[in-house]
Amino acid sequence: MGLLDKAKKLAELAKEKADDALAEVRARAESPGGSSPAAPAPPHTASDDRMGTPYIPGMLGKPGWREEGLVDPAAVLPIDDRDKVGIAHSTKSEVREEPFGMGRRWTSGGRAAGLYYRLTPEQRAWLPPGGLVLDPEAGGALVTMLDDGRSLMFLGADAVQVVLEVRGLDVHERAALARAVAEQLSAL
Numbered sequence: 001m002g003l004l005d006k007a008k009k010l011a012e013l014a015k016e017k018a019d020d021a022l023a024e025v026r027a028r029a030e031s032p033g034g035s036s037p038a039a040p041a042p043p044h045t046a047s048d049d050r051m052g053t054p055y056i057p058g059m060l061g062k063p064g065w066r067e068e069g070l071v072d073p074a075a076v077l078p079i080d081d082r083d084k085v086g087i088a089h090s091t092k093s094e095v096r097e098e099p100f101g102m103g104r105r106w107t108s109g110g111r112a113a114g115l116y117y118r119l120t121p122e123q124r125a126w127l128p129p130g131g132l133v134l135d136p137e138a139g140g141a142l143v144t145m146l147d148d149g150r151s152l153m154f155l156g157a158d159a160v161q162v163v164l165e166v167r168g169l170d171v172h173e174r175a176a177l178a179r180a181v182a183e184q185l186s187a188l
Contacts, residue, residue, distance in 0.1 A: 053095045053104075060097045065117045071188060073103040073115035076162065081180040085173040086111050100126045100152065100163045112150075113177060114165035124161060128152060137171075138178035153178045156185050 057067055065072065074093060083089050086108065093104040101116030101123045118124045132142040132154065141153035141164070151174055153164040164181050166174050 053093055055095055059095060060102060062120070064095075064102050065119070068117070068119060070117055070160065071184075073117070073162075076184045076188075077104075077113060077115040077164065077177065077181055078184065081177055082106055082113055085113070085169050085177060087113055098163075098165070099123065100128075101161075103162075105165065109168070111168040112166065113169070114163075115181065116163045116165065118156075118161040118163060135175070135178070137175040140182070141178045153181075155181055160185060160188060 055064065055066060055072065057064065079089055082091070087106050088108055091106045091108045093106050096103065096105050096114065096116075098114075098116055099122075101118045103114055103116035105112060105114030116123075118126075128144040128146065130144050130146075132144050135141050135143040135153070138153055141155050143151060143153050145151050150165055150167045151169075153166075153174070154161070155164060155178065156162045162181065162185065164178055166177060169177070
């Protein structure tokens with residue numbers, strides 16, 4: 001990765017964090033008590049919609065990755081790696097909760113990638129109906145395929161467990177994303 005690419009990546013992450021912080025301050029200011037950390041997101045924030053859904057603490061009804069002191073999923077599943085598998089830089093994220101975790105998903109055409117932290121005991125205990133298989137090419141991930149066509153890759157250790165969700169990617173693209181996530185996790 002060149003110096004210019006690194007600078008762009010850092011600038012995008014800084015902007016996202018600033019937008020998230022601004023949205024959080026506005027949500028707190030608009031809440032009745034003025035300081036509720038679980039205040040719902042205002043319908044329209046001043047954040048840049050091109051960056052995707054800003055994360056607001058408690059927006060999914062429970063503490064998320066920020067409250068746990070974890071890095072935003074957008075940094076664990078880097079933009080350049082998503083771009084390499086056909087999910088363009090301009091793709092907006094959605095903040096989502098699935099039975100296996102809370103995180104972000106990027107969807108572009110028939111391709112999608114998501115990164116979810118396994119935060120709650122229920123999320124950590126969730127197992128796919130089809131079981132898991134070890135995939136050495138995917139950073140040592142445990143992998144499963146769901147009936148709806150999504151592949152889930154379970155990565156990380158006890159302290160930080162994540163699920164990489166992909167759809168519409170071939171085996172090599174899935175493995176490349178899993179290796180990128182494993183590399184980011186090892187740096188945390």
